[in-house]
Amino acid sequence: MKGWLFDVYPGDGDQITVCVKTVDGDIKFFNDDYSPAIYVYGGRKDLKTLKAILEEDENAKKLSFERRRVKLGDSNRSKVLKVVCKMDKIFHIVQKIEKSGDYHNYELYNVDIPQAQDYLHENDLFPLEKIKISALPKIKFEPLESAKSVRYDLPPLKIANLSVKAKRLSGEKRFRGPIEKINLSVDGKDISIEGANETERIIKLVKAIRKSDPDIILTEGGDSWDLPYLAKRAKLNEISNRLILGREPRPLRERRSEGTSYFSYGRIYYKPPPHYLKGRIHVDVQNSFIYQKCGLQGLIELSRMTRTPLQKTARSSIGSAMTNLQLYWVQRNGILIPWKKSETENFKSSLKLLEADRGGFIYEPGTGFHKDVGEIDFASFYPTLMKKHNLSPETVLCDCCPESKEKVPDLGYNICEERRGFIPQVLDPVLEKRRKYKKLAAETRTEEGEDTYKKRQKALKWILVTCFGYLGYRNAKFGKIEAHESVTSFARKNLRKGAKIAEEEGFEIIHGIVDSLWVKKPKLNISELNSLCRKIKKETKLPISPEGKYRWIVFPPSKENIRIPVVNRYYGVFETGELRMRGIAARRSDTPKVLAEAQKGVIGKLSEANDRGEFEEKIREALKLVESYANRIRKKTIRAEKLAIGRKLSRDPGSYKKNVKSAIAAEQLEEAGFELHAGQRIRYVVTNADAKNSHHRVRPVQLLKRKKKYDSRWYVEKLLETVEEILLPFNYTKDKIKSEILEKGKQEKLKP
Amino acid sequence: MKKAPWRQLEILDDMTSDSILRDTILERGEITTFDLPHILPIKYFLNPERPELKVQFLWIDGDNSFDPYRIFQITDNYEIETEAILKGIQISRAFTYHQMFSLIVEKMWSAVRESGAKIVIVTGLPSLFAESKLREGEALKHLDAIQEKLEIFRNENKGLLLTAKLCNDPGNVIQSKLETIFDLILDVEKNRVRIQKGGESFDRSTFKINSGKHKTERTKVLEKFDGGTIS
Numbered sequence: 001m002k003g004w005l006f007d008v009y010p011g012d013g014d015q016i017t018v019c020v021k022t023v024d025g026d027i028k029f030f031n032d033d034y035s036p037a038i039y040v041y042g043g044r045k046d047l048k049t050l051k052a053i054l055e056e057d058e059n060a061k062k063l064s065f066e067r068r069r070v071k072l073g074d075s076n077r078s079k080v081l082k083v084v085c086k087m088d089k090i091f092h093i094v095q096k097i098e099k100s101g102d103y104h105n106y107e108l109y110n111v112d113i114p115q116a117q118d119y120l121h122e123n124d125l126f127p128l129e130k131i132k133i134s135a136l137p138k139i140k141f142e143p144l145e146s147a148k149s150v151r152y153d154l155p156p157l158k159i160a161n162l163s164v165k166a167k168r169l170s171g172e173k174r175f176r177g178p179i180e181k182i183n184l185s186v187d188g189k190d191i192s193i194e195g196a197n198e199t200e201r202i203i204k205l206v207k208a209i210r211k212s213d214p215d216i217i218l219t220e221g222g223d224s225w226d227l228p229y230l231a232k233r234a235k236l237n238e239i240s241n242r243l244i245l246g247r248e249p250r251p252l253r254e255r256r257s258e259g260t261s262y263f264s265y266g267r268i269y270y271k272p273p274p275h276y277l278k279g280r281i282h283v284d285v286q287n288s289f290i291y292q293k294c295g296l297q298g299l300i301e302l303s304r305m306t307r308t309p310l311q312k313t314a315r316s317s318i319g320s321a322m323t324n325l326q327l328y329w330v331q332r333n334g335i336l337i338p339w340k341k342s343e344t345e346n347f348k349s350s351l352k353l354l355e356a357d358r359g360g361f362i363y364e365p366g367t368g369f370h371k372d373v374g375e376i377d378f379a380s381f382y383p384t385l386m387k388k389h390n391l392s393p394e395t396v397l398c399d400c401c402p403e404s405k406e407k408v409p410d411l412g413y414n415i416c417e418e419r420r421g422f423i424p425q426v427l428d429p430v431l432e433k434r435r436k437y438k439k440l441a442a443e444t445r446t447e448e449g450e451d452t453y454k455k456r457q458k459a460l461k462w463i464l465v466t467c468f469g470y471l472g473y474r475n476a477k478f479g480k481i482e483a484h485e486s487v488t489s490f491a492r493k494n495l496r497k498g499a500k501i502a503e504e505e506g507f508e509i510i511h512g513i514v515d516s517l518w519v520k521k522p523k524l525n526i527s528e529l530n531s532l533c534r535k536i537k538k539e540t541k542l543p544i545s546p547e548g549k550y551r552w553i554v555f556p557p558s559k560e561n562i563r564i565p566v567v568n569r570y571y572g573v574f575e576t577g578e579l580r581m582r583g584i585a586a587r588r589s590d591t592p593k594v595l596a597e598a599q600k601g602v603i604g605k606l607s608e609a610n611d612r613g614e615f616e617e618k619i620r621e622a623l624k625l626v627e628s629y630a631n632r633i634r635k636k637t638i639r640a641e642k643l644a645i646g647r648k649l650s651r652d653p654g655s656y657k658k659n660v661k662s663a664i665a666a667e668q669l670e671e672a673g674f675e676l677h678a679g680q681r682i683r684y685v686v687t688n689a690d691a692k693n694s695h696h697r698v699r700p701v702q703l704l705k706r707k708k709k710y711d712s713r714w715y716v717e718k719l720l721e722t723v724e725e726i727l728l729p730f731n732y733t734k735d736k737i738k739s740e741i742l743e744k745g746k747q748e749k750l751k752p
Numbered sequence: 753m754k755k756a757p758w759r760q761l762e763i764l765d766d767m768t769s770d771s772i773l774r775d776t777i778l779e780r781g782e783i784t785t786f787d788l789p790h791i792l793p794i795k796y797f798l799n800p801e802r803p804e805l806k807v808q809f810l811w812i813d814g815d816n817s818f819d820p821y822r823i824f825q826i827t828d829n830y831e832i833e834t835e836a837i838l839k840g841i842q843i844s845r846a847f848t849y850h851q852m853f854s855l856i857v858e859k860m861w862s863a864v865r866e867s868g869a870k871i872v873i874v875t876g877l878p879s880l881f882a883e884s885k886l887r888e889g890e891a892l893k894h895l896d897a898i899q900e901k902l903e904i905f906r907n908e909n910k911g912l913l914l915t916a917k918l919c920n921d922p923g924n925v926i927q928s929k930l931e932t933i934f935d936l937i938l939d940v941e942k943n944r945v946r947i948q949k950g951g952e953s954f955d956r957s958t959f960k961i962n963s964g965k966h967k968t969e970r971t972k973v974l975e976k977f978d979g980g981t982i983s
Contacts, residue, residue, distance in 0.1 A: 103890040342850040347863050351838035354820045474847030
């Protein structure tokens with residue numbers, strides 16, 4: 001039978017369920033025997049004793065000694081004890097091993113590899129792979145395509161959208177309100193779910209799903225609301241066993257586990273517990289970074305590339321996707337995966353640490369208005385450096401080549417000459433596939449094809465973005481801080497070299513950050529930028545190309561001190577008319593939509609200017625736009641949705657020490673029955689910023705009854721601040737803007 | 753708020769005026785108030801007539817406490833070559849509890865031998881331990897192993913400085929385990945010091961580490977220990 005590997009997940013007993021969508025469009029399930037194996041490394045005598053202990057335990061199905069590479073950099077294989085366990089008894093065995101080794105005598109490997117992925121790795125399969133499958137006498141897979149393929153066929157996928165609305169507040173944690181409405185649409189067609197009572201509505205939904213038989217169910221918040229709410233309401237109506245949304249006859253159960261709050265790059269995030277379906281794919285769009293950024297095509301590409309089932313990929317962070325990619329490579333190359341990473345940073349003098357622990361190079365921007373500026377960027381800078389210089393955890397400061405000729409600039413770390421690092425090898429197919437997708441997107445003649453290839457290449461780009469950070473991530477299975485430092489060291493060297501060449505060619509460096517340079521030259525044209533890139537490429541042997549030439553670009557200063565520039569904050573317009581903005585309110589996720597829209601509108605108006613003179617004239621026109629926004633805000637014609645401020649909770653509600661707006665809004669939501677965690681995003685409107693009673697200052701969007709009740713004075717002030725942020729280099733302070741638009745004709749009051 | 757360095761130096765002067773620190777010190781408080789790890793290495797560079805006091809330090813940093821700019825800031829007040837101080841500190845950062853455990857239990861003593869370090873600074877151990885969420889049995893075994901390695905400092909009269917975020921729970925396992933292996937416990941927040949050496953223990957809540965006004969009282973505390981015991 002031919003088809004696509006639709007999903008893989010743990011089944012009953014020691015079995016894995018393989019779900020295949022056949023070329024005829026049917027869904028077939030197969031159960032395959034599977035028992036996970038963990039590995040133990042330790043003293044020879046200790047391992048023998050351990051083997052004897054585990055032989056008495058029926059949960060250890062098979063014990064044997066093997067020779068495996070326990071560390072990435074190992075040339076030799078070490079003797080390890082392989083323990084094949086019952087699928088659901090791994091942690092029972094692990095605890096036993098840990099206890100008998102006084103919790104630090106044994107090193108454990110391959111303990112926490114997700115079972116579905118382990119199965120895919122073992123069989124060298126990937127999700128949505130086209131395969132030929134035969135079930136007798138034993139399941140056998142025959143690949144019909146390569147993982148490297150970029151022009152792969154996908155099965156036709158039927159997509160449904162599901163949302164469930166409560167009579168009381170949708171989203172409140174105790175799911176007290178009965179179901180008011182269920183919306184289901186399949187392939188764009190709405191399916192009516194009505195019924196005299198709640199039970200009937202739930203049963204009708206189950207029937208509608210079974211009848212329409214979608215492959216993928218998309219929800220907006222299904223992990224935190226729609227699915228757990230349905231499960232709870234089904235339970236209250238005593239029809240839990242009938243709530244079957246997947247293709248296997250397994251009812252959806254109410255999940256008791258809470259989600260997790262975690263930090264990434266200094267920001268806190270929250271993930272609700274996943275609600276997977278069996279035989280269908282549930283994607284909670286709100287809980288899927290990759291779906292939000294790259295759509296279904298990007299999600300599928302990432303799932304195939306990282307060899308991780310689709311439902312898991314949808315909920316993975318990009319860092320986890322990177323881990324999954326590494327796990328596959330490591331397993332296929334016979335290296336064991338450490339459970340508790342204890343490899344430490346080498347001792348070094350603190351002076352050396354000071355030199356090493358730096359990020360990318362930064363040239364502070366020259367604040368103000370600039371013309372004749374071009375931007376040039378090194379392509380996939382960090383991944384390319386890692387590949388070019390063989391930077392990997394086991395190659396930087398390797399034991400085998402202390403006298404290597406390959407050294408990290410400034411730091412002097414030796415780089416292995418004997419072997420190619422695993423990180424460059426892991427990155428190879430990603431870089432290669434991305435290059436092919438970019439080419440295909442440029443060559444393809446259909447809009448749909450172009451969109452598909454663009455989304456796929458964008459998904460791969462995210463892996464490349466994280467591969468550097470992951471080297472230094474504390475929980476990365478195969479990270480090494482010195483390898484991380486080496487990447488930035490090479491990057492600084494090359495950016496400095498690029499800047500030097502630019503200066504030699506008569507350019508002025510206006511700004512530089514990590515992998516990009518903004519260069520200025522009187523009467524600059526694009527061919528000069530191309531020529532500069534060729535020279536830098538020749539010297540550095542790194543791909544670099546012009547991002548574009550700006551008609552003009554503005555680097556606003558710090559609001560606190562106008563003499564201080566702000567790194568990576570600018571706005572400008574390319575000669576093509578394309579706007580470019582970074583670090584300003586319009587780009588920040590917490591800015592109310594109306595203010596972002598106003599700021600973009602102002603920049604749009606300014607983009608009509610060709611030079612400084614025209615720019616300053618356009619400011620007056622732009623201020624008229626600001627005035628119209630201010631009037632709309634004051635007349636209260638703006639919808640609450642556009643005024644909402646989105647903030648992530650930096651801590652659990654109740655543990656805030658100050659009465660900040662987020663804390664007040666979170667408190668109100670908790671009082672209304674919502675469950676909130678650190679990292680979760682809340683949205684609120686400022687209703688009376690100066691109210692003595694803090695509860696009156698803000699109102700969460702979900703609890704707003706009068707949609708037009710907001711503090712217009714506060715919003716107008718914020719509007720002025722967003723405009724000031726971009727016009728400060730032209731002496732338009734908040735007070736001046738205010739006097740020009742709100743107090744027309746009046747002179748700006750002089751400050752004492 | 754950072755305490756002004758010269759104030760804390762007063763007590764360090766008493767302990768380290770003539771020789772290299774041979775005591776074990778636990779500094780308890782909030783992360784922002786810990787200054788001893790930065791002051792101690794500088795302290796030995798303050799006396800140009802005693803170059804033998806310029807010793808190597810080993811710093812195991814579990815909470816990113818090491819701040820080179822703090823050292824620059826302090827040395828601004830003195831004519832000291834900051835680079836020499838930075839070169840004299842061998843550092844490794846632990847980002848997870850298991851790395852911290854490995855550094856203390858498996859790597860610390862070989863690093864001490866290789867670098868010739870005379871004093872070891874450990875920062876952030878209790879917070880990483882708390883973060884690790886080890887099961888009770890595992891936690892106790894680990895603590896035993898850590899305690900055994902750290903006790904060597906006390907038994908061999910070597911210098912050890914460990915910082916710990918203040919914990920108000922008297923039943924806190926790591927806190928009570930750690931307390932037993934220190935000669936001097938400085939409660940920075942509470943302005944309290946406990947000196948425990950040679951089986952004796954002396955606890956003075958009125959002792960003001962950070963105030964020069966209570967110099968007499970401080971002298972009394974040290975006299976109680978027959979001068980020189982804490983040297």
